Amino acid sequence: MGLARRLYRGEIDVDFVGKWRLWYSLSGLLLVVSLAGLLINGLNLGVEFKGGTIFSFKAGQTSVQEVRQSVLDEGVHQVIVQQAGTDGWRATTESLSEETRAEVQSAISKDFNVPVDQVSIQAIGPSWGGEVSQKAWIGLGVFMLAIILYLSMAFEPKMALAAIVALVHDLVITAGIYAWSGFEVTPATLLGFLTILGYSLYDAVVVFDMIKEVTAKLGHTSKQTYSMAANNALNHTLIRSLNTSLVAILPVAAILFIGTTVLGAGTLKDLSLSLFVGMIVGTYSSLCVATPLLVTLKEREPKYQAIARRLASTGGGGKGSKGSKSAAVAKG
Amino acid sequence: MLLALILALGGTMFLQKAFTPKLGLDLAGGTTVTLSPVTQNNASPPEEILDRAVNIIRDRVNGTGISDAEVAKSGDNIIISIPGVGQNEAIKLVATTAELRFRQVLAVAATQAPQNLATNAPTPSGSPSGSASPSAGTSTSPTAQPSKQPSTKPSTQQSITTPSASPTGKALSSALTAPTPAASTPAQDGNGKQQTGQDGKNQEQGGKKGQEAKASPTAKATPSGQPSTPPAQEPNAGIDTTGIDPAVLQQFNKLDCSNPANRGQGVQDDPKKQYAACETDGSYKYVLDVAKVVGTDIDTASAGVRQGTTEWVVQLDFKSKGAGEWGKLTTAAYNSPEPRNMVAVVLDGVVITAPVIQGPIPGGRAEITGGFDQVSATNLADQLKYGALPLKFNRSSVDTVSSTLGQDQLQGGLIAGIIGLGLVVLYCLLYYRGLGIVAVLSLVVATILTYTAVVVLGHNAGFRLSLPHIIGLVVSIGITADSFIVYFERIRDEMKEGRRTLRAAVEVAWVRARRTILIADAVMFIAAIVLYFLAVGGVAGFAFAMGLTTLIDIVVVFLFTKPFIALLAKLKFFAKGHPLSGLDAERMSDTASTGRTTTPQEA
Numbered sequence: 001m002g003l004a005r006r007l008y009r010g011e012i013d014v015d016f017v018g019k020w021r022l023w024y025s026l027s028g029l030l031l032v033v034s035l036a037g038l039l040i041n042g043l044n045l046g047v048e049f050k051g052g053t054i055f056s057f058k059a060g061q062t063s064v065q066e067v068r069q070s071v072l073d074e075g076v077h078q079v080i081v082q083q084a085g086t087d088g089w090r091a092t093t094e095s096l097s098e099e100t101r102a103e104v105q106s107a108i109s110k111d112f113n114v115p116v117d118q119v120s121i122q123a124i125g126p127s128w129g130g131e132v133s134q135k136a137w138i139g140l141g142v143f144m145l146a147i148i149l150y151l152s153m154a155f156e157p158k159m160a161l162a163a164i165v166a167l168v169h170d171l172v173i174t175a176g177i178y179a180w181s182g183f184e185v186t187p188a189t190l191l192g193f194l195t196i197l198g199y200s201l202y203d204a205v206v207v208f209d210m211i212k213e214v215t216a217k218l219g220h221t222s223k224q225t226y227s228m229a230a231n232n233a234l235n236h237t238l239i240r241s242l243n244t245s246l247v248a249i250l251p252v253a254a255i256l257f258i259g260t261t262v263l264g265a266g267t268l269k270d271l272s273l274s275l276f277v278g279m280i281v282g283t284y285s286s287l288c289v290a291t292p293l294l295v296t297l298k299e300r301e302p303k304y305q306a307i308a309r310r311l312a313s314t315g316g317g318g319k320g321s322k323g324s325k326s327a328a329v330a331k332g
Numbered sequence: 333m334l335l336a337l338i339l340a341l342g343g344t345m346f347l348q349k350a351f352t353p354k355l356g357l358d359l360a361g362g363t364t365v366t367l368s369p370v371t372q373n374n375a376s377p378p379e380e381i382l383d384r385a386v387n388i389i390r391d392r393v394n395g396t397g398i399s400d401a402e403v404a405k406s407g408d409n410i411i412i413s414i415p416g417v418g419q420n421e422a423i424k425l426v427a428t429t430a431e432l433r434f435r436q437v438l439a440v441a442a443t444q445a446p447q448n449l450a451t452n453a454p455t456p457s458g459s460p461s462g463s464a465s466p467s468a469g470t471s472t473s474p475t476a477q478p479s480k481q482p483s484t485k486p487s488t489q490q491s492i493t494t495p496s497a498s499p500t501g502k503a504l505s506s507a508l509t510a511p512t513p514a515a516s517t518p519a520q521d522g523n524g525k526q527q528t529g530q531d532g533k534n535q536e537q538g539g540k541k542g543q544e545a546k547a548s549p550t551a552k553a554t555p556s557g558q559p560s561t562p563p564a565q566e567p568n569a570g571i572d573t574t575g576i577d578p579a580v581l582q583q584f585n586k587l588d589c590s591n592p593a594n595r596g597q598g599v600q601d602d603p604k605k606q607y608a609a610c611e612t613d614g615s616y617k618y619v620l621d622v623a624k625v626v627g628t629d630i631d632t633a634s635a636g637v638r639q640g641t642t643e644w645v646v647q648l649d650f651k652s653k654g655a656g657e658w659g660k661l662t663t664a665a666y667n668s669p670e671p672r673n674m675v676a677v678v679l680d681g682v683v684i685t686a687p688v689i690q691g692p693i694p695g696g697r698a699e700i701t702g703g704f705d706q707v708s709a710t711n712l713a714d715q716l717k718y719g720a721l722p723l724k725f726n727r728s729s730v731d732t733v734s735s736t737l738g739q740d741q742l743q744g745g746l747i748a749g750i751i752g753l754g755l756v757v758l759y760c761l762l763y764y765r766g767l768g769i770v771a772v773l774s775l776v777v778a779t780i781l782t783y784t785a786v787v788v789l790g791h792n793a794g795f796r797l798s799l800p801h802i803i804g805l806v807v808s809i810g811i812t813a814d815s816f817i818v819y820f821e822r823i824r825d826e827m828k829e830g831r832r833t834l835r836a837a838v839e840v841a842w843v844r845a846r847r848t849i850l851i852a853d854a855v856m857f858i859a860a861i862v863l864y865f866l867a868v869g870g871v872a873g874f875a876f877a878m879g880l881t882t883l884i885d886i887v888v889v890f891l892f893t894k895p896f897i898a899l900l901a902k903l904k905f906f907a908k909g910h911p912l913s914g915l916d917a918e919r920m921s922d923t924a925s926t927g928r929t930t931t932p933q934e935a
Contacts, residue, residue, distance in 0.1 A: 128728035198859030248810025251752025
């Protein structure tokens with residue numbers, strides 16, 4: 001049977017939990033690399049964080065040099081010109097006074113034969129980005145607190161902890177990818193980051209719900225350790241996880257595609273890019289980080305330790321928390 | 333029930349003949365200005381001060397005659413949305429700091445606004461002069477009260493000293509008095525000390541003033557008696573021009589307060605210069621002296637009912653430095669002939685009130701009385717409080733989107749949405765086959781609900797669809813689809829265990845899936861709420877869209893998907909596991925036996 005068919009029939013049994021060493025080291029490595037990236041490269045902050053002015057307009061036949069020259073002629077010191085889509089142009093400059101803004105606008109209008117009112121201007125004060133990121137941090141804090149409370153009530157504190165750790169993991173790695181790749185970070189990117197939080201949790205919640213259901217049956221006579229049961233639950237929801245992630249990523253990919261090819265730089269691209277990256281990381285972490293972590297936490301509980309010991313001594317349960325092929329066979 | 337909901341939303345759409353959502357400025361073209369308050373230590377400004385600032389900015393924007401502009405608070409920020417382009421003047425105007433100043437009135441004239449004659453008619457009868465007669469009476473209200481003044485019944489206690497106010501009609505509602513009104517009032521509360529000394533004197537002064545007022549009414553009546561002639565024709569009639577800067581006088585003569593655009597809302601008046609200003613409602617114009625006292629000299633202001641009466645008054649306390657200046661200003665005004673016995677309160681370039689001074693006011697405490705009701709008293713007190721702590725703003729972002737760029741973004745968003753939806757539909761059909769149809773139909777229902785909700789919200793709650801909304805909606809397709817996936821997988825799990833018929837499996841799976849869906853949606857909803865309330869700029873819109881679709885998702889799953897599947901389960905096609913139903917034997921494979929065993933994986 002091919003993998004696709006097995007997937008379709010839901011007949012897969014991957015030992016996610018048992019390979020926790022692999023996942024932990026992989027994630028650890030990714031985290032270290034990401035943090036290093038953040039420290040060494042830092043994030044490529046967009047003009048929204050530094051303050052500046054962006055002129056966008058549509059003009060058919062021109063070149064980066066021409067746009068550049070046209071803007072520089074008005075006494076602007078720094079300008080970055082980007083082509084956005086097929087005939088869109090975007091010139092980013094330092095913060096300009098009201099007068100200079102109007103001058104550049106009319107210069108562009110004259111040089112490229114665009115009506116003045118078709119030259120879009122976006123002027124951002126230097127404090128704006130600070131405010132946006134401050135709000136984002138507060139939002140992040142409040143959100144995590146709310147989620148910990150909610151998940152502690154709906155499930156249990158250990159699940160909340162595991163979910164939050166997975167979440168931080170996703171954020172750091174996504175930020176690391178941004179640091180290494182040099183993708184521009186704009187307020188829209190932050191928005192994407194914040195959305196990933198919801199998404200990454202959403203996925204973990206569905207998995208945890210199943211784990212809760214399966215492990216509720218564990219008792220003195222059960223033939224499964226917590227690890228095995230959790231792995232079982234994970235495999236049960238694997239199809240759903242993959243399907244859900246795919247279904248979620250498809251529209252985001254569509255936005256990313258449109259945003260990049262048709263519109264060029266802008267909100268659409270920035271937002272969808274961070275969502276795209278974050279969702280992929282999030283899918284990985286809900287399978288390979290959140291659940292193993294939960295298991296590590298739970299196996300320490302006396303009740304589950306007892307089960308693990310009993311099964312280990314009778315040899316019926318494989319190698320305890322590490323899980324194994326035989327553990328997978330044994331599930332009922 | 334679902335049908336009823338759709339019909340209700342659809343019906344509203346039809347009734348209001350509104351079939352397209354209202355678009356935000358990033359899609360329709362226009363300018364969005366975000367103002368951030370500048371405060372010490374970045375502390376949040378008090379809510380009421382911020383609200384007041386929003387009102388002032390709204391007045392300014394409306395004053396420029398731009399229609400459809402919106403001024404709204406978003407956290408600590410103020411967001412001004414101005415549709416269309418080329419509104420640079422308005423943009424310049426909104427960010428300046430609105431300040432409050434106290435200026436002695438040097439001259440005053442009624443506005444002759446032809447279009448206002450019907451309502452604002454202090455003039456035609458020439459009555460103002462008549463009203464100046466009272467020497468001590470209680471009935472000084474000018475006969476031709478402008479009807480828009482809420483307080484046509486003149487407050488008795490002030491009338492004695494306000495004859496001068498009546499010709500102008502405007503001060504009728506507010507006399508700035510010494511701690512207690514000069515005479516004849518039942519209000520002998522509080523501040524007795526100051527008032528006792530002045531009582532008698534004020535009586536006397538009142539009488540004297542009445543006479544003064546009588547002496548001048550001819551002058552007053554002149555401008556007001558000729559409603560139809562433009563003000564420029566006989567510019568300075570009846571105006572004592574001594575001490576008035578000729579340049580300011582010229583401005584005064586040119587000033588046409590009947591047009592809101594000319595009233596000077598938002599003008600930064602230099603406190604060191606004389607200034608020609610309009611009353612907020614445009615009914616009067618003034619020449620004002622330099623500002624001897626400014627808003628920041630105010631300590632507090634409050635509105636309240638005077639003890640023992642039902643009369644609303646506004647209390648005003650000055651800081652120590654301001655108190656001295658205030659004493660000097662009121663003394664000077666008090667000793668001046670009408671109309672120079674008035675002190676105008678100028679907020680953001682326009683006169684919000686110009687009460688008559690009824691006596692020197694030392695001690696830094698003053699009370700404004702005269703025909704206030706709760707609303708107008710609170711309003712004035714708020715304005716004064718704002719003046720004490722004017723908010724400075726930073727224009728943290730100015731975003732002008734041309735109509736073509738907006739259109740492109742809209743198109744891009746829609747195309748992305750359609751492609752995204754298409755891909756999801758395709759995937760559902762390929763993977764779930766027959767069940768996929770349920771998913772697709774559910775998505776269609778969700779789309780219809782979302783669209784109508786957006787349209788109805790747009791027309792009834794001022795909701796404007798912007799780019800972040802569209803992205804939020806597109807991204808949410810995944811979340812909506814996930815609910816179906818959770819449910820479908822549960823059904824298949826149940827079927828695999830082999831002990832149930834499809835009809836039973838649908839029900840058992842539902843109970844389990846329902847809990848998962850609700851918990852997962854709750855997480856999304858918490859995320860949306862947190863983002864909405866703590867966000868800046870477009871984030872709030874995105875969060876709103878996310879919250880909205882989460883709710884719609886629950887509605888659709890409960891009211892459409894579940895009943896629909898239950899219905900399908902009765903069909904042979906599904907119940908017998910037709911290969912195309914998504915519930916076929918192949919799909920369920922060899923799981924009919926209990927105690928599922930699985931081939932070990934080669935990892």
